[in-house]
Amino acid sequence: MxxxxxxxxxxxxxxxxxxxxxxxxxxxxxxxxxxxxxxxxxxxxxxxxxxxxxxxxxxxxxxxxxxxxxxxGTKIYRFTVAWGEERNTDDLEGVPTQTSDQRPTRDQVEALLPNYLGVISQVPPAFSAIKIAGERAYDLARGGEAIEIPAREVEIDRLEIVSHSNGATELEVECGKGTYVRSLARDLGRDLGCFGHIATLRRLIVDPxxxxxxxxxxxxxxxxxxxxxxxxxxxxxxxxDYLVETAAALDCLPQVALTDDAAARVRLGNPVIVRGRDAPVEADEACATARGKLVAIGSVEAGQFKPKRVFTA
The missing domain is CATH 3.30.2350.10 (Pseudouridine synthase)
Structure with missing residues (x-):
């Protein structure tokens, strides 16, 4: 062997x-x-x-x-839309597919933004990692294949203008999982009748x-x-020293503080009684820590923390 x-x-x-x-x-x-x-x-x-x-x-x-x-987690992006040209990739990398001599005013862009707030329907870009019949959309698109990607619901909490010029608008968006900013630029351009694509894109925040x-x-x-x-x-x-604690990713979950003895039991896969005035009574998912270190993700049922996924470090 x-x-x-x-x-x-x-x-x-x-x-x-x-x-x-x-x-x-x-x-x-x-x-x-x-x-x-x-x-x-x-x-x-x-x-x-x-x-x-x-x-x-x-x-x-x-x-x-x-x-x-x-x-x-919620994401915040700052991006610039260049008006007058739609591209097949919806960003600078692609080739132009539609052009226009029109350029929107700041007021015209501003008036359109409320249409993009809340839960909206969005078609992802053709050049994306979405799977179509088991194949990545970008592989099909690069092969010259015409593809149809179904629309899906995404959530946009905030969409604001940062700056505006005749040829471009800089915006900031706060959005949920699965939102494509390139699609947002494309759709804004189509609704304004002048077409558009992403010229710059920077992600500022991924919660937490x-x-x-x-x-x-x-x-x-x-x-x-x-x-x-x-x-x-x-x-x-x-x-x-540049590392952020693993537990920081779970700030969204109810927190359960464990003693060293309870942590040892949980790491072996055993449930423990939840103690403390601020401890959750019931929770489908909760985060258990000991001395600030992540111990497990689990549920709280009938006053007990039941581990589902244990962490060793």
Whole structure:
């Protein structure tokens, strides 16, 4: 029987709230951060196109178990729509498909924005990761195939003008999961009768993280220790200081504080009695911590916390 391969990387856990630069893809960013931290496992919470910059939350180690909760978080984007031209990718990368000499006034754009608030129906871009009959839409689109992507409901809480000129409008949007800002620019242009596409796009917020959590690739590179063949293990402490606690991703859930003894029981998969004046009585999902460290996600039923997913770090 062959020997089992040694697991690669450190068992480091937490969130890296990366300020992704323009030109770097999300997969490339995850690979870069995973290498910098020498982490054994990594994933991201919400793709950013290479032409977009801003917040890309990257989960390391045990934090990958909390990715769905960050994916569901509210997002804030700041973007510029260039008027007069619609493109097949709905951004600067594509080729023009429709043009117009018309340019909207600020008042015309402002008057249209209330139509995009609340729950709206939106067709994702043809160049997107949406799956059509098992194939990615962008693969079909690049192959020249005409595709129809069904509309879906998305939620927009806020849409405001930041600045306006004759040829472009800068806007800020606060929206829910699954919203495509490129589709928003495309649809605004069509409704205004002048067409439009995304010229710049920056994600400012992915709830629960804020811009105070931002870290750049350059900062991470500077903090990474030199790794050689020396006998002493490299010191990653300066780099690990940039990590946000895994539990931060679960601020949206009811919180259950455990004693060390209760935490030990929960880590073995056992239910424990919930104590404390502020403890939830019933909850379909709750987050259990001990000494500020994440222990488990579970439910609270009949005064007991019942673990469903346990965390080791």
């Amino acid at each position: 062959g020997r089992r391969g040694k697991k690669k990387g450190r068992p480091v856990s937490g969130w890296v709230v990366l300020d992704k630069p323009v030109g770097m893809g999300s997969t490339e960013a995850v690979a870069k951060v995973k290498w910098l931290f020498n982490a054994d496992k990594a994933g991201h919470a919400g793709t950013l196109d290479p032409l977009a910059s801003g917040m890309l939350p990257i989960a390391l180690g045990e934090a990958t178990k909390t990715v769905p909760y960050v994916m569901d 993280f804020t811009q105070d959590d931002f870290v750049t690739v350059e900062e991470l590179q500077e903090a990474r220790p030199a790794i050689g063949d020396e006998e002493t293990a490299p010191d990653f402490s300066a780099l690990d």
